[in-house]
Amino acid sequence: MIAIYGYRPVQRWTYRSIPGPPPRWLTGNLSEITRLSYAMFYLKYARKYGKVWKVWFGSRVVVLVMDPDLGRLVNRNPNRHAYPHLGDLKSAADNASFFSSITTARDHNLHRSLQSAWQPTLSSASLAGYAPAMNAAAERLVACLGAVAAANGETDMLARFFRVAVDVVGTAVFGVDMHAQDDDDGPAAKRSTALVTAMQTLMDIEYGARSRYLTAGALFPFAFPLLRALVNIFPDNAIRRICSSYVILRGTCEEVLGDIKAKLAAAAPPASPAAALAGAGPLPKAAKPKSSGAGSVAMMPQAAVPDGGDAAQVPTPPGGFIPHLLSSAHHAGVRGGALLSDDEVLQQAMSFLVGTPESTAAAMSFCVHCLASHSAAEAALLQEVDAFGRARVPSAEDLAGLPYLDAVWTEALRLYGPGVSILREAAHDQRIGGHFIPKGTALQTVICAIHRDPAIWPRAGEFVPERWLAGHAAEVTDAQRRAFNPWGDGARACIGRRFAAEEGRIVLLRLYQQFTFELLPGQVPLELWSPFSIKPRHGLFVRPRVRA
Numbered sequence: 001m002i003a004i005y006g007y008r009p010v011q012r013w014t015y016r017s018i019p020g021p022p023p024r025w026l027t028g029n030l031s032e033i034t035r036l037s038y039a040m041f042y043l044k045y046a047r048k049y050g051k052v053w054k055v056w057f058g059s060r061v062v063v064l065v066m067d068p069d070l071g072r073l074v075n076r077n078p079n080r081h082a083y084p085h086l087g088d089l090k091s092a093a094d095n096a097s098f099f100s101s102i103t104t105a106r107d108h109n110l111h112r113s114l115q116s117a118w119q120p121t122l123s124s125a126s127l128a129g130y131a132p133a134m135n136a137a138a139e140r141l142v143a144c145l146g147a148v149a150a151a152n153g154e155t156d157m158l159a160r161f162f163r164v165a166v167d168v169v170g171t172a173v174f175g176v177d178m179h180a181q182d183d184d185d186g187p188a189a190k191r192s193t194a195l196v197t198a199m200q201t202l203m204d205i206e207y208g209a210r211s212r213y214l215t216a217g218a219l220f221p222f223a224f225p226l227l228r229a230l231v232n233i234f235p236d237n238a239i240r241r242i243c244s245s246y247v248i249l250r251g252t253c254e255e256v257l258g259d260i261k262a263k264l265a266a267a268a269p270p271a272s273p274a275a276a277l278a279g280a281g282p283l284p285k286a287a288k289p290k291s292s293g294a295g296s297v298a299m300m301p302q303a304a305v306p307d308g309g310d311a312a313q314v315p316t317p318p319g320g321f322i323p324h325l326l327s328s329a330h331h332a333g334v335r336g337g338a339l340l341s342d343d344e345v346l347q348q349a350m351s352f353l354v355g356t357p358e359s360t361a362a363a364m365s366f367c368v369h370c371l372a373s374h375s376a377a378e379a380a381l382l383q384e385v386d387a388f389g390r391a392r393v394p395s396a397e398d399l400a401g402l403p404y405l406d407a408v409w410t411e412a413l414r415l416y417g418p419g420v421s422i423l424r425e426a427a428h429d430q431r432i433g434g435h436f437i438p439k440g441t442a443l444q445t446v447i448c449a450i451h452r453d454p455a456i457w458p459r460a461g462e463f464v465p466e467r468w469l470a471g472h473a474a475e476v477t478d479a480q481r482r483a484f485n486p487w488g489d490g491a492r493a494c495i496g497r498r499f500a501a502e503e504g505r506i507v508l509l510r511l512y513q514q515f516t517f518e519l520l521p522g523q524v525p526l527e528l529w530s531p532f533s534i535k536p537r538h539g540l541f542v543r544p545r546v547r548a
């Protein structure tokens with residue numbers, strides 16, 4: 001039985017028309033995926049098996065789509081496919097709260113309800129208010145780099161950007177100073193270092209599947225109840241580290257939530273919790289979220305996808321995310337339209353804190369890498385920065401007047417977009433690229449392969465920011481624009497895209513007002529790695545040079 005199970009004859013038969021790298025007995029393609037990291041594995045075979053091919057994550061088949069048009073069919077499925085995850089291995093009670101976060105919610109209606117709760121915080125009106133916090137975090141970075149440059153030292157920009165992004169989430173979103181960039185030995189700095197390490201551990205180990213339990217879960221999904229019991233009795237090192245990191249992350253968010261609730265309780269009867277906390281004037285009454293309607297598990301049209309959330313135009317003041325969530329209600333069909341529970345609010349806060357700095361930091365690092373290795377692009381950017389003003393502090397609106405900076409950001413996202421793929425679960429039986437895909441199949445539109453496909457992009461592997469400049473000879477075509485999808489697509493597309501773009505561009509602008517960067521030996525070509533999102537494998541090591 002074990003021998004037959006390892007060959008998975010039923011699944012092989014079901015997906016027989018779809019090509020792919022030959023699977024090994026029992027482990028499928030898992031060992032090669034783990035060795036290369038999954039984005040690198042996809043890129044290795046991207047053009048060998050055509051537009052639709054399959055891989056075996058242990059006993060699970062995942063169908064990969066390498067074509068933007070076919071990808072749109074995949075992305076219309078409303079739910080994200082979930083791999084075996086720490087959340088799966090935890091007790092039923094913990095599971096319930098783990099899957100209450102916007103990123104992990106499996107129920108379509110719950111997800112839409114949470115999406116509505118997040119949207120105001122990421123609307124244009126709210127984003128404009130975050131620029132001062134982003135500038136402040138950038139100024140701390142400039143000060144740190146000034147000290148490094150004065151000593152002719154070198155530094156890891158990936159690690160620095162990660163800390164910038166943590167500080168931005170702290171001040172812009174939670175309204176607290178995370179002290180992530182403090183480089184003294186004080187208690188605040190120690191706590192922030194513990195938090196940063198915990199966040200990185202969670203992203204690296206959990207998704208890198210270095211725990212034997214997670215690997216076993218991928219090979220024997222039916223054994224989850226047994227694994228769940230074993231994991232608590234005989235945790236391996238990876239599980240121990242994941243759990244202690246989770247405790248630190250949760251503890252930080254619980255503390256923030258507790259402080260905010262105490263301040264709200266102490267405030268005089270507020271016009272709205274967010275306004276009371278931020279000391280702002282009364283906010284307009286929150287827009288009542290639209291009901292998703294009972295039983296609307298059907299596929300969601302792409303038009304309904306938020307692009308960062310302007311559906312509800314009520315601005316959240318800086319630091320107002322949690323107070324806003326505390327006063328947000330679910331859609332009528334979800335949990336009886338009740339207010340979000342404290343635990344749901346906590347899960348959203350944890351999601352924001354753990355999920356967003358990694359990809360934003362990676363995107364900023366890739367921009368620095370591309371500029372440092374392309375002197376013409378760097379010179380063009382410096383010219384734009386100088387015309388803007390070397391000492392001028394940018395607002396969110398100013399960014400619209402910096403097209404080359406935007407082109408650098410966008411082209412770096414094309415070449416090195418941290419989001420590897422768009423994960424979906426087939427909501428019903430369907431055909432993709434002529435292949436039959438049964439309901440429940442894990443599907444992925446592989447963004448990194450589409451973004452580097454020479455059939456779509458001229459000079460696909462080169463960094464050419466000019467292709468994003470309006471009117472330039474190299475300007476992208478409509479088809480190329482449609483193939484560009486670093487934020488995902490469909491109902492579960494990235495809700496923080498504009499937040500990330502604002503932060504990334506403000507920080508880069510502030511850096512290039514003061515510095516250029518020299519890559520240390522070994523940084524070209526950059527080794528990529530994707531335990532979760534794509535990032536430089538060993539960091540990005542540079543020597544900052546103060547501009548004359």
Ligand code: HEM
Nearest residue numbers: 103356359360363419487488489492493494495496499500
């Ligand atoms: C450069 C930085 C970022 C990149 C490349 C990125 C990319 C992505 C991608 C590819 C997805 C999956 C989309 C899909 O399945 O269709 C995603 C989801 C998500 N992103 Fe981002 N993201 C970035 C930064 C951020 C930031 C700063 C935030 C927070 C404000 C954020 C919040 C989210 C959330 C909440 C989801 C899950 C959405 C859902 O399931 O409905 N992201 N992101």
